[in-house]
Structures are given as structure tokens and as C-alpha cells.
Amino acid sequence: PRSRTNLVRAEQGLSFKRKKNSVQKMTVERPRRVLVSVYFLICSGLIENNEKKKKKTKRGRGEQIVKKQKKKIK
Incomplete structure (x- = not known):
């Protein structure tokens, strides 16, 4: 054993x-795992998340404008 831990x-x-x-x-196993995990993320999660985020931002802006108008009327 060369290293201290091995000693x-x-x-x-x-x-x-x-x-x-x-x-x-490690060098042989890691890239495969990373590629597979990224591939599954793109297939399942990321596309749905991007669509949801776009919708939420539009709704959020609309709600904010409505709230401001109500406050001004009051």
C-alpha cells in the first residue's frame, strides 16, 4: 500500500x-449516468416545467394588474 489510508x-x-x-x-461509469439522468430530465420534467413557468408568469402579471386597479378604485 502506497498511500497513508491504505497503510x-x-x-x-x-x-x-x-x-x-x-x-x-469512476471515469467509465459517471458520464453514462449523467447522460441518462439528463436525458430523462429533458424527456419528463424540463419541458413540462418550462410550459408551466410561462403560463404562471402571464397569470401572475394579470393578477398584479387587477389588484392594483382594485386598490386605486377603493
Whole structure:
């Protein structure tokens, strides 16, 4: 074991792996997961959210204008 953490693990009797293997695994696994998650988000959530947000902003502005008019009349 080269690193301090691996030395400590070896003293405790735990299994220790070299860092190169873990780095290779992470680099191979991560981009796939990210791409899949982004793909699902775009398919399911983001498109609906964008449509909802546009509608809400228009409604919100209309409500604000109505409230201001009522206050002025009072």
C-alpha cells in the first residue's frame, strides 16, 4: 500500500485497493449516468416545467394588474 489510508487499512486488516482502479471505474461509469439522468430530465420534467413557468408568469402579471386597479378604485 502506497498511500497513508491504505497503510492504515492494511494495519487494521481491511482490504485495500490501488487508486488507479477506482479512478478508471469512476471515469467509465459517471458520464453514462449523467447522460441518462439528463436525458430523462429533458424527456419528463424540463419541458413540462418550462410550459408551466410561462403560463404562471402571464397569470401572475394579470393578477398584479387587477389588484392594483382594485386598490386605486377603493
